Amino acid sequence: MAKFPSGTAIEIFDTLDSTSAEARRRAEAGEAGPLWVLALAQTAGYGRRGRGWEQQTGDxxxxxxxxxxxxxxxxxxxSFIVALALASVLDELMPEEKIALKWPNDVLLDGAKCAGILLESLGAALSIGVGVNIVTAPEGLPYPVARxxxxxxxxxxPQKLAERLDHHFWTFYRLWRAQGFAPIRDAWLARAVGLGVDITVRLPNEELSGVFEGLDETGALVLRSPAGRRTIAAGDVFFARRGN
Known part of the structure; x- marks a missing residue:
């Protein structure tokens, strides 16, 4: 099995149902990694809340x-570490000002979503799924998409992107372990879209509107509204003027 300079193994598949599903199967079989599972094509990719994630060969x-x-x-x-790592990879390909981060786990390119991140707890292990639109820009979504x-x-x-992502991920991960969440939060907020503007956050049972003030010490979104200040651990954010 191939390994990156970090020592993390990588296994590449021509086709999988889902890299996250494969990671779950590995965890259930007792594997704990670190291991990257890369698929050149997925037949049943998924994102947050089980939403489908479209991928073509080359993505x-x-x-x-x-x-x-x-x-x-x-x-x-x-998830913030992964977002910063992915943004650092994209900085190597284009001007840094093109890349922004959207809470909780999206990467934007010129204001349009180009990547998503999915964390799943698998008992003693963690699965971190990353999808990036390289050649495909899916249509029919309620937000702009970029490739x-x-x-x-x-x-x-894809193989080269995985290698660079691995490098930047462990750099930010070591920073997090040495200094805690504060420097990660500061670096993420420096690239955040929507900070200080009106947003709407859709939760499973309600919808909240207010000003996006920042992140708390855990990574929850801090929303200031007429009803008071509220922290939100998970939700879908929409911007009044820029679209999702």
Missing amino acids: FACTLLFKPDALPASWGQI LMDHAAQPPA
Whole structure:
């Protein structure tokens, strides 16, 4: 099995139902990683809340399976680490100002979603799924979508993107373990879209509107509304003027 310079293994499949599903199967079989599972094509990819994730050959679908050396209560902060790592990869391909981060787990390219991140707890291990639109821009979604091939002079092959993502992920992960969430939160907020503006957050049973003030010490979104200040651990964010 191939390994990156970090020592993390990578297994590449021509086709999988889902890299996240494969990571779950590995975890159920007792594997704890660290292991990247990369699929050149997916037949049943999915994102948050089980939503479908469309991927064509040439797009990026990869999942990291590993056991964080941190308390499970803090694992949610790793989504911000992955977002920063992915943004750093894209910075190598195009001007940094093109890339922004959207709470809780999206990466935007010129204001349109180009990547998503999915964390799943698998008992003692964690699965981190990353999907990036390299050649495909799915249609019919309630928000604008971008693909790398329209912005990067030479879009990366999925294998190369995985290698660079691995490098940046462990760099930010080591920072998090050494200094806590504060420097990760500051770096994420420096690239956040919608900070200080009116947003709507859709929750399973309600919809809230207010000003996006920032993140608390756990990574929850801080919303200031006429009803008061509220922290939100998970939800879908929509911007009044810019679209989702």
